[in-house]
Amino acid sequence: MVEPPSTPSSSPPCCWRRSWWASLYPTNNHHPHRRWIPSATTFFSTNNTVLTALFLAFFFTVFYWQKEATAGGLAIFRRPFPSRQVPKLRHAAFNLTDFGGVGDGITLNTAAFERAVVAISKLRNKGGGQLNVPPGNWLTAPFNLTSHMTLFLAEGAVILGIDDEKYWTLMPPLPSYGYGREHPGPRYGSLIHGQHLKDVVITGHNGTIDGQGQTWWTKYRQKLLNHTRGPLVQIMWSRDIVISNITLRNSPFWTLHPYDCKNVTIKNLTILAPVFQAPNTDGIDPDSCEDMVIEDCYISVGDDGVAIKSGWDQYGITYGRPSRNILIRNLVVRSNVSAGISIGSEMSGGVSNITVENVHIWNSRRAVRIKTAPGRGGYVRDITYRNLTFENCRVGIVIKTDYNEHPDGGFDPNAFPILKDISYTSIHGEGVRVPVRIQGSSEIPVMNVTFRDMSVGVTNRKKHIFQCAYVQGSVMGTVYPAPCENLDLYDELGNLVRRSTSQNSSDIDYDF
Template sequence: MAATGRMFRLWLLALVGWASMLSAVDAAYFTTCSQTVPLKTRRDVISITDFGGVGDGRTLNTWAFRSAIYRIQHLHRQGGTLLYVPPGVYLTGPFNLTSHMTLYLAKGAVIQATQDASSWPLVAPLPSYGRGRERPGGRYISFIHGNSIHDVVITGENGTIDGQGQVWWNMWKDRSLQYTRPSLLELMHSRDIIISNVVFRDSPFWNIHPVYCSNVVINHVTILAPVDSPNTDGIDPDSSSNVCIEDSYINTGDDLVAIKSGWDEYGIAYNRRSSNITIRRISGSSYPYAGIAFGSETSGGIENILVENINLYNTSTGIFLKTNAGRGGIIRNITVRDIYMENVKNAIRFAGNVGDHPDDKYNPNALPVVDGISIINVWGINVRNPGSLEGMQKSPFQRICLSNINLKGTAATLPWKCDSIEGSALGVHPWPCTQLISTQGSGSCP
């Protein structure tokens, strides 16, 4: 048995060397996002089995995960520690990550959430939301959680983090839910995070939720949930900055990627925006909701966003900017380009009257400001509604640019609908609203 353990550790050390080689193989990716978070190699390696972990799908491994992470947190190995999860199904309750660690899921490894909701602790509402997103009061802690941590990597050989969300979806549907459901992965007040080469499946609520974070890379992930699973957003950067989301496939029951920044008076008071976010080479579908969304929680502001090279299929809305009176916040300097859509109900939608309120204390005169949104190079096939751009009469959406957009519809294709917007259009088919001034020449809007 001891000899087997020594051989296993030698193999793990070899794996660390292989991980270094992998970083070189993925050089094309890291030339894009390496300035956001550089990849690090961990020379200290432990396995969940060293702490009693059993991957039989029945044994509860909560203590094993918490013990292993406690060891990482308190021994402070130079360069951090890699926690290896070998093939198998490791049933566990929620657990917290710590700084200077890599959670590595081998091929065939599944970290599976227990369905016993009573074992999930409650945590305080997010200060920029003021209450749970679904229910007043607290909320259930996320399955994998981190608060005020840094230098963290979640990666592997496309192992799976499985939220077993059906029990939570049922509680939401039958109205027996008492508190807001847990996310699959939530990181708060954290920085220097890499999430890559992992499958996220059946989240109880939002899948990946970095909130109040900076320097976050999410790459080569697959996110899956049934089309009828409620509020299973794929990736929601929230009041976060310097975020890079790339090269991933998402198929869920809600928005694939949604940029947020707080809810009404609570988000306005917290005053932390989402900024400097890049989203590129994302493919997927979400028939009930949107491919790429901005909001509807936008009270802290959203600015300096680049979205490019997106492929959307069988989706309700392709690009959706959504806010409301009472939200406040400035939404500006957003570029969306090189988008392909197929079988999409609404190609482009801006709405100033979407989303509910946390309570009746919001200020209806806190109006959002939308200024400087460019959508360039969009090709759509089987699009029913090319565009609906509806701002707010007291706060029109300004400097909207549509350029080189070709949306092929069906016999039931609807005309563009616009209200309270200002901007320009160039090379758009079918031609949009008269509120968008026609420009001449080639290139994008001035």
């Protein structure tokens, strides 16, 4: 058995913080699975009275602040996100080579992964186990995870997905889609897959999972595939999932797809695909998920960086699982052909209580987008964007209500989605052609949209670069460029300056 090292062997890339995994490992040598924490007796017996007084002063200050926060205005910062369980250290750890794995990039290691997963599944009542993937190129066909499992990729470890579709399992369409997404009928499963799991960790010292998607993308463009391509990593109907400190690249289709999952943490990921000629390689697609954090990631892909979904037309309405309570923060994203952060277009189960903050979107076709259409049903509401930076984006903020792509002819054309309670605060940037394009319609008006503190440098100073149609909402204080006439204007103190009389007017100009 091989235990992972207590600290990363090299610093993580870019602005990554110290890895979650390293923070869990012990710093003493007395017990291999226990961190040393000083007791209160030890603490006070080895420090003087002054330190004791400082500790008590700090304690009562925090106690007073919490009391005031509960009673007063600071309570608004308390988000309704639930407490999150921290994955436990495993009592047993294995090396992939223990099960016959060969990391030469040629030998197929599917059986080795499967044997390792079976061994860990037998330890479910003892806390599960960890599978270490050491440095090397580990070619494999798709395989499944099990509950109470940690998949740990060492620095220099690369899991390579075999690019021959005959090795990829066919699965039924997702119940909330009713369609393979690209073809009717079955779809290919993911390279790394799991269903009905609990307590699963995929982490490492920035090891890589590579889907070798080039062959898939070429066959898709040449229409040589009879089934929908599979994601790189897909976890379904599961809870208590952590995915951190690894690189995901070259997915055949969507890269990371949590489906109908609860309590998911995704952090410190690098997600890469060519920004052109890599179709539908979304970075992260939370789909009918609840209670999720996505943070501290770098994403540069051939479609949406993050796309929140909840089912497609009548199938999503029937399945009825919303995506809600999702926090997205501290991301750097590039999407040359799509959007940095999207909601929809498959949102028929509903999307609510989403916060997107501290995100830098650069060299992208669109920055943040909500997209839907008649026939979707559902709702998008209680969406908060704040502290966003746009750099060289064709369009900054987009809400589109005619994204007419349907699984089949069985949808209800009168199932109109509801879009309301959407706020944009502290939005800044440069090199943006159209800062805002909100296209509501008479059937799908966009209600209660708020802009506050916005300053975006534009590449062309034509009129109508803040474009609106069927929008009701407000502008608070200073917003540049000048907002459309559909919105009420308020000063910095919240006093009404001008009430809009033209909420249904349209100046949408797709030629600009």
